[in-house]
Amino acid sequence: MTDQTPDPTPDQAAVLDYVTGARWFGGKGRETRGATVRRLGAVDTGPDGPPVVVEVVEVTYADGGTEHYQVPLALYTDAETRLDHAFVGWWEDPEHGWVHGYDAVHDRAAMAGWLRGFVAAREGGPGTGGSGEVGGLRFERLPGHELDPETTASVFSGEQSNSSVFFGEDAILKLFRKVTPGPNPDIEIHRALTAAGSEHVAALYGWVEAQAPGSDDGDVLQLGMLQQFLRTASDGFELALASVRNLFAEADLHAHEVGGDFAAESERLGLALREIHTALAAALPAGAAPLPPAELAATMTRRLEQVVPAVPQLAEHEERLRRVFDAVAGLDEVPVQRVHGDLHLGQTLRTALGWKVVDFEGEPAKSLAERILPDSPWRDVAGMLRSFAYAPASVLRSHGEDPQGATQLAFRAAEWTHRNQNHFLHAYAGGELSAADRTLLDAYTADKAVYECLYETRNRPSWVTIPLAAVAEIGATP
Ligand SMILES: Nc1ncnc2c1ncn2[C@@H]1O[C@H](COP(=O)(O)OP(=O)(O)O)[C@@H](O)[C@H]1O
Numbered sequence: 001m002t003d004q005t006p007d008p009t010p011d012q013a014a015v016l017d018y019v020t021g022a023r024w025f026g027g028k029g030r031e032t033r034g035a036t037v038r039r040l041g042a043v044d045t046g047p048d049g050p051p052v053v054v055e056v057v058e059v060t061y062a063d064g065g066t067e068h069y070q071v072p073l074a075l076y077t078d079a080e081t082r083l084d085h086a087f088v089g090w091w092e093d094p095e096h097g098w099v100h101g102y103d104a105v106h107d108r109a110a111m112a113g114w115l116r117g118f119v120a121a122r123e124g125g126p127g128t129g130g131s132g133e134v135g136g137l138r139f140e141r142l143p144g145h146e147l148d149p150e151t152t153a154s155v156f157s158g159e160q161s162n163s164s165v166f167f168g169e170d171a172i173l174k175l176f177r178k179v180t181p182g183p184n185p186d187i188e189i190h191r192a193l194t195a196a197g198s199e200h201v202a203a204l205y206g207w208v209e210a211q212a213p214g215s216d217d218g219d220v221l222q223l224g225m226l227q228q229f230l231r232t233a234s235d236g237f238e239l240a241l242a243s244v245r246n247l248f249a250e251a252d253l254h255a256h257e258v259g260g261d262f263a264a265e266s267e268r269l270g271l272a273l274r275e276i277h278t279a280l281a282a283a284l285p286a287g288a289a290p291l292p293p294a295e296l297a298a299t300m301t302r303r304l305e306q307v308v309p310a311v312p313q314l315a316e317h318e319e320r321l322r323r324v325f326d327a328v329a330g331l332d333e334v335p336v337q338r339v340h341g342d343l344h345l346g347q348t349l350r351t352a353l354g355w356k357v358v359d360f361e362g363e364p365a366k367s368l369a370e371r372i373l374p375d376s377p378w379r380d381v382a383g384m385l386r387s388f389a390y391a392p393a394s395v396l397r398s399h400g401e402d403p404q405g406a407t408q409l410a411f412r413a414a415e416w417t418h419r420n421q422n423h424f425l426h427a428y429a430g431g432e433l434s435a436a437d438r439t440l441l442d443a444y445t446a447d448k449a450v451y452e453c454l455y456e457t458r459n460r461p462s463w464v465t466i467p468l469a470a471v472a473e474i475g476a477t478p
């Protein structure tokens with residue numbers, strides 16, 4: 001095929017199957033009614049690449065709601081067996097009849113088109129930024145970094161909420177899957193922190209966007225974000241797991257006595273988060289009044305009430321959780337600013353130059369409007385505290401042990417958790433917490449555990465014992 005912009009009629013049922021079966025599908029647990037596929041644009045892959053189109057799939061739910069997912073497709077007349085795992089469905093092409101549609105993210109020849117788009121989006125010589133329109137997509141590029149046009153694309157194999165592709169060791173492109181008109185917070189925050197010179201994020205290089213289908217008032221869908229590839233990065237959650245395994249291998253030693261002690265890293269993470277929050281408050285002034293505490297308490301309670309029917313094991317803990325949220329209502333105002341919103345160890349990367357934080361999109365299940373709302377920085381702190389509990393709990397799982405068990409291993413897991421939580425928190429706060437801050441932090445931690453109960457039930461049901469164990473302890477002791 002040579003035509004770069006075919007206009008095929010997609011096989012809607014097959015697309016719905018593909019989208020709902022993907023790890024990045026956010027509507028798990030909701031009954032779907034159907035899918036409508038709309039064309040956003042086409043990507044120019046050059047003379048040797050396949051035709052590539054970018055579709056947005058509107059998923060309709062039985063509850064009346066809709067969501068939109070980005071599905072870029074590489075179209076081939078003949079079957080490409082190397083892409084069998086990424087087959088989405090048949091597309092009818094006016095010129096070639098029925099062709100095979102594959103998720104383009106898995107096809108390096110297709111992804112080369114995005115790199116071409118960014119490379120071309122330059123106004124002047126090396127290091128300049130600019131923008132370029134190709135096939136209905138707009139590529140925006142910030143000045144500073146000169147992209148390497150010779151790199152090849154490879155897909156990130158981790159199970160994620162979006163899809164990431166590396167261009168050699170030069171840049172990483174994250175294609176957002178669930179898309180909503182309006183500014184994407186990951187791009188907005190990376191842009192602000194890059195401009196502020198933050199040492200704790202990967203620099204933003206550019207983004208790609210398109211006009212939202214059916215919108216004539218200029219609504220834009222931000223589709224992807226190009227940023228610095230952190231070559232020396234190790235995943236924070238993996239590093240924490242290694243530290244826990246190291247502790248478990250030394251039966252007679254305490255956490256502070258083993259070589260793999262993580263406390264110094266937890267401390268650095270606390271300092272990094274404090275710097276990120278300070279930079280965010282300055283770069284993106286929230287312009288919002290402090291949150292009325294009663295409203296915050298009500299929001300947390302409402303989430304609990306929504307989660308209990310989906311996670312019935314939570315019901316026995318409901319009263320205690322409500323009390324933790326009610327305590328917030330008695331506070332004075334709650335200062336807010338832009339925050340990460342879904343921080344955990346898996347969103348931190350340890351590089352040779354220190355800790356970096358990724359993925360500023362907020363909780364994947366929330367609407368865009370909710371995800372960009374200013375919030376208390378304690379939400380991010382709470383996310384990290386929960387993660388310091390998750391790491392040993394998941395190692396216990398792999399030993400076949402219950403996170404709530406009373407074994408020696410479970411005792412040592414708790415010791416690891418408390419040690420790292422304390423070092424992180426102390427570094428973040430720079431001292432003791434006031435009673436009001438402690439009340440808020442406890443509530444955010446409980447709220448995060450409730451969220452995790454739902455997240456695990458929908459995505460990794462056998463992991464739900466981890467947040468349930470946490471919930472069982474919250475508010476249980478004075
Ligand atoms: N700039 C980067 N350099 C290297 N690896 C990265 C970079 N950004 C993210 N990653 C890796 O890709 C993974 C997915 O990124 P993330 O932004 O969390 O995507 P998602 O929204 O799909 O969860 C991260 O856990 C990390 O391992």
Ligand SMILES: O=P(O)(O)O[C@H]1O[C@H](CO)[C@@H](O[C@H]2O[C@H](CO)[C@@H](O)[C@H](O)[C@H]2O)[C@H](O)[C@H]1O
Nearest residue numbers: 160161237342344345346364386387390452455
């Ligand atoms: O990284 P995402 O934005 O996709 O975040 C979602 O998935 C996370 C799991 O990958 C989930 O995090 C939970 O599990 C982690 C271990 O795998 C643990 O470190 C976190 O503390 C725990 O919350 C996250 O909640 C979810 O939004």
